[in-house]
Amino acid sequence: MRTAKIWTTVAATAAAVGLLATPAAAAPTDTTDTTFEVLVGTLDVVTPATADLGSGDTGGTITGALGTVLVDDSRGAADASWTASVTATVFQTGGGSPQETVLPSEIDYWSGAATATTGTGTFTPGQLTGGDAQPLDSVTPLTAFTHSGGTGGNTAEWNPTLVVNVPLDSIAGEYTGTVTHSVA
Template structure:
């Protein structure tokens, strides 16, 4: 058998395969082929991404209005913001606030007489939102306008968990920001000093 002939056939076959593969890989994909004056359609897709539900609060706050024993110390806590980026068909959430599990506001360690303002004497007033985005219904836990100075405490005590703000209805993303007032009703027995306590917000 002629080895030159076999070798030539193999080279030709390999070349044909390589050429065919090149033709296959270089052919562009077409959505459609249409005659003149006929609309050609391309199916197009993209994703709407989803994020998380979170709440942002100030690290620290100093109530602007101090008070003497028997009076009301009060002030705004700072901006609280719930941001819902879940892109949900049912973007319902509730933000809660409490001081439960604490001893309220204390000074000098809170061990001596008159050094504690219990959570039953601390009041939270969310007021109306300062800003919202998205659709649906936003509801304040303690709606309205805070009256300064408070002759009596306004809002709800933080002796239990309270609703600060909530959202129902709508779809997609939304957000709400409010700046709540805190009022501490001082007893006549409270001593002087800087009082410190922890107020916690959560959103679910």
């Protein structure tokens, strides 16, 4: 009997070792649900702080570049369309008397072609060439640039030209006004 007990113990131990030595069945694939979020950004326009268009005579024209205008669209929209507009104030000489003015309508604006763009969609200048120049206004915005279609983010840069049609009756002096670009 003693031999039978030893064989039973040996058999039970071998079976236990065999169970421990058998590799576990592994799943051939597994998945992880993963998320991330694209944040809603803004639609912004950035313009030069100052611009000097130069000088000229009464009855003539003064032509100069305003400097780079940038529209930055980080809204992440399904339709990333926008329109950039421009207006101007009356331009005036210093505080002397009489104070002379040049009206916005006496200043022509043309955007020219984009100097740089990113993103998808169609970028269109409001006035491609000097022959397309249009007078500014203090109330009614002039279209400077548009973007249509595309998705997600985009940017556009251009360097608009201003042509001041100096009135014949203008007095000498430095004229100051504000050109305002907006985007929506």
